[in-house]
Amino acid sequence: MSTPYWPRPTDGYPGLLPERADVLVIGGGITGTSLMHHLRARGMDGVLVERAHIAAGASGRNAGFLLAGVADSYAEAVLSYGRARAREIWGMTLLNHAAMIEAVAGQPVGHRRLGSAILASGEEEAESLAESAQLLSEDGFQATWDGQTLVNPLDGEVDPAAVVGALARQTPRGAIREGVNVTAIEAHANEVLVHSDGAECRAGCVILATNAYTPQLLPQVEIQPRRAQMLASAPNPGRLCDHPTYSHFGYRYWRQLPTGEVLIGGWRDTAYEAEVGYDQRPTDAIQAHLDAQLKRMGAEAKVTHRWAGTMGFTESGLPLVGPVDGLPNVYLCAGFNGHGMGFAFISAKTLIDSL
């Protein structure tokens, strides 16, 4: 069993690599479909190519948490990036949430904005969360801390594959082409040559929205592929948690859908060195931890889905958004450090605005 809980978007987008494109976007996840949204908003033409189907990557395999900020707590972000930058990032991710939901224009994507709960796993995390609540309120953001749980009331949740499907549905006919595997990119002064299994495209510019998979095309880009695993249960008769819940410094997370299904993910900190690469099969070792959490929560429902996906991590903990060094007209919007649902839509806008 290696099937994500989220159904694959129903619309199909068969097609071929175009011979020419003003802008060629590679990758049909939340980033690629967000880039297409912003291109269209700017009146620019683009073609998106995806080697499998839209939402086949991490975007159709994640927990659907819409959290403000980076993966680290706000206090840690202040230490890493400075107060002003941490504040800017928090504001940017709040904007990402609102703008992405506005962009799907009322299509059903399972959006709820009931807040998130971040549970302290011990004293060290409690100190960091208490300080985060203090810093957040000083910086004008809403957060409450009760000695054990930090609640961010503006956080929320979605069905991530449905968001990708909703953004894709708004693109002009023929602008998304599934089943096109890009094998190489050659940047020249005036155009970028893109190769795919014998076909060739001459593009004005190319944007890689390939997150964890980026080093497969451009090995010089420093993005580490790190796996994450999840399970989902059948609808559970009782309510077991009210908010998307995050704990152990973000390494463990769970939520319950309004229809009762429980989704649990994480525990890669228990097999940190093994949970790397692109294999989408779940492992017994991690799944046993997820099963144990389902039991601790008091769930009666059986597990229906188990799966894994691959996230892209950067050295700085921040996404890489902008031109690729040494490759004229090739851009990158990737490296979301396990928080692409919270970052990608607004990162894509930043990139398109910079073209």
Ligand SMILES: Cc1cc2nc3c(=O)[nH]c(=O)nc-3n(C[C@H](O)[C@H](O)[C@H](O)COP(=O)(O)OP(=O)(O)OC[C@H]3O[C@@H](n4cnc5c(N)ncnc54)[C@H](O)[C@@H]3O)c2cc1C
């Ligand atoms: C289990 C799990 C739970 C997570 N939970 C959350 C969460 O709750 N909240 C959150 O914000 N984030 C979460 N994430 C992270 C989030 O899923 C990612 O950050 C986000 O989906 C990245 O989106 P993307 O579009 O950049 O990449 P992807 O969705 O991975 O899309 C990249 C696409 O590029 C395509 N591609 C790659 N190479 C090529 C090529 N050569 N030619 C053509 N196409 C190519 C792939 O097929 C893929 O569809 C989680 C991730 C996982 C795995």
